[in-house]
Amino acid sequence: MNFSNTLPPYSPDDLGNAYSFSDSPFRVYVHIPFCKKRCGYCNFNTFTSFSLAPGFDKNTYPSLLEREIKRVKRWQEEHAIPLKPASSVFFGGGTPTALSPSQLSKILEAIRDAWGIEEGAEISTEANPDSVEGKELFDLKKAGFTRVSFGVQSWEPRILRILDRTHSPAAAWRSIRKARKAGLSCSADLIYAAPSEKRKEWIRTVRLTSSLGLDHVSCYALSIYPRTKMGRQLEKGLIAEESDGAQARDYELADSILSRRGYKWYEVSNWAREGKECLHNIGYWKNDDWIGLGPGAHSHFSNLRFWDFSRPGPWASAVQKGDLPWEGEVLGQKEREEEEIFLGLRLKTGLDLEKLEKESGKKAKSDLISSFYGLAYLKEGALFPTLRGRLLNDFLARSLMDYFLE
Ligand code: SF4
Numbered sequence: 001m002n003f004s005n006t007l008p009p010y011s012p013d014d015l016g017n018a019y020s021f022s023d024s025p026f027r028v029y030v031h032i033p034f035c036k037k038r039c040g041y042c043n044f045n046t047f048t049s050f051s052l053a054p055g056f057d058k059n060t061y062p063s064l065l066e067r068e069i070k071r072v073k074r075w076q077e078e079h080a081i082p083l084k085p086a087s088s089v090f091f092g093g094g095t096p097t098a099l100s101p102s103q104l105s106k107i108l109e110a111i112r113d114a115w116g117i118e119e120g121a122e123i124s125t126e127a128n129p130d131s132v133e134g135k136e137l138f139d140l141k142k143a144g145f146t147r148v149s150f151g152v153q154s155w156e157p158r159i160l161r162i163l164d165r166t167h168s169p170a171a172a173w174r175s176i177r178k179a180r181k182a183g184l185s186c187s188a189d190l191i192y193a194a195p196s197e198k199r200k201e202w203i204r205t206v207r208l209t210s211s212l213g214l215d216h217v218s219c220y221a222l223s224i225y226p227r228t229k230m231g232r233q234l235e236k237g238l239i240a241e242e243s244d245g246a247q248a249r250d251y252e253l254a255d256s257i258l259s260r261r262g263y264k265w266y267e268v269s270n271w272a273r274e275g276k277e278c279l280h281n282i283g284y285w286k287n288d289d290w291i292g293l294g295p296g297a298h299s300h301f302s303n304l305r306f307w308d309f310s311r312p313g314p315w316a317s318a319v320q321k322g323d324l325p326w327e328g329e330v331l332g333q334k335e336r337e338e339e340e341i342f343l344g345l346r347l348k349t350g351l352d353l354e355k356l357e358k359e360s361g362k363k364a365k366s367d368l369i370s371s372f373y374g375l376a377y378l379k380e381g382a383l384f385p386t387l388r389g390r391l392l393n394d395f396l397a398r399s400l401m402d403y404f405l406e
Helices: 011-020 059-078 101-115 134-142 156-165 169-181 199-210 230-235 242-260 279-285 312-319 334-342 353-360 366-370 389-391 392-403
Strands: 027-031 051-053 086-091 117-127 147-153 185-192 216-221 264-267 270-272 287-294 298-303 306-307 326-330 376-379 383-387
Touching: 011 059, 011 306, 011 326, 027 101, 027 242, 051 312, 059 101, 059 287, 059 312, 086 101, 086 279, 101 117, 101 134, 117 279, 134 169, 147 156, 156 199, 169 185, 185 199, 185 242, 185 334, 199 216, 199 242, 242 264, 242 270, 242 298, 242 389, 264 279, 279 334, 287 306, 312 383, 334 353, 353 383, 353 392, 383 392, 389 392
Parallel strands: 027 086, 027 287, 086 117, 117 147, 147 185, 185 216
Antiparallel strands: 216 270, 264 270, 287 298, 298 306, 306 326, 376 383
């Protein structure tokens, strides 16, 4: 097929024909698109009804995913794309724990049957603190899960109400305690710069999180999107967005508290105890290969990028017919280098500048590097963001792209 004569998105067959070999680790992401109630800020592809389309509900979803897994494997075989065992598996959502441990285990087994899962691989699930009880956490551990990432967001009841979360601080505390007892590695997601959140409330949230013996903490600035409940509240002037300055202040506070409590930052929004970084997420930032399964899931496979249909109806009907429920695009060298710059700058391990110089045939001039003063520094051929530079990651990435890739 001559890709210069066609425009993306391409069909799965066209994508298979355009695949170029990669020796990256292989990872699997599973999207579970169910939630009990939509949070005020949520713009994820998730639904509060448990019946999403004919033949697609909470009970049939594991079988639909099983069909998609088998079909993806067949696509690889048809196009001579190597099959590799998964180095990590991540269940995200939505609320993966809206499904029972036995349903999640069934999906995990289908992944194991199709590709295999490496010995000792990291297997994570996200969970809402009020969606799992003690027994379920033990069952997840028994099924092979190694890690749970709880959507804690805040320990302040007032902030949880503003965010429209369904759980209470007590429920989050109980779930974390039980997950640790079950032998699962635990992470907490926190949200900063919620409307009207006070500095002391955020400090309390980070301090309490860091005192619970968790292995990993993620902190994300609240983004308010137009077509969400909070977006409408913002439009009507009922709430106000926090300023960039307040966001930067909260980020720096989190970094300082977490660092003092033994957590090391390793990616812009992530801190972990030594050796407890989320390997699956590092794979995303290192440009590894991964297959995403379920409505709206994205896949990143060597030079191919493809995405599952996000609407449940078309997704389920394609899977039921035995078709691949996705379309995608083929990246050229320039787009792949753009990705490398953008992703490399997010990591503690820095961006390999020497490699970029080699690929682009351009040397980084000293005035380019000195324009990054206070934001990034050069060491042994790599560029590392400073604390302030992590907040201005987009500016650094854009400057490097303009210099090397234009
Ligand atoms: S739990 Fe997460 S995915 Fe579900 S509605 Fe809330 S923010 Fe969205």
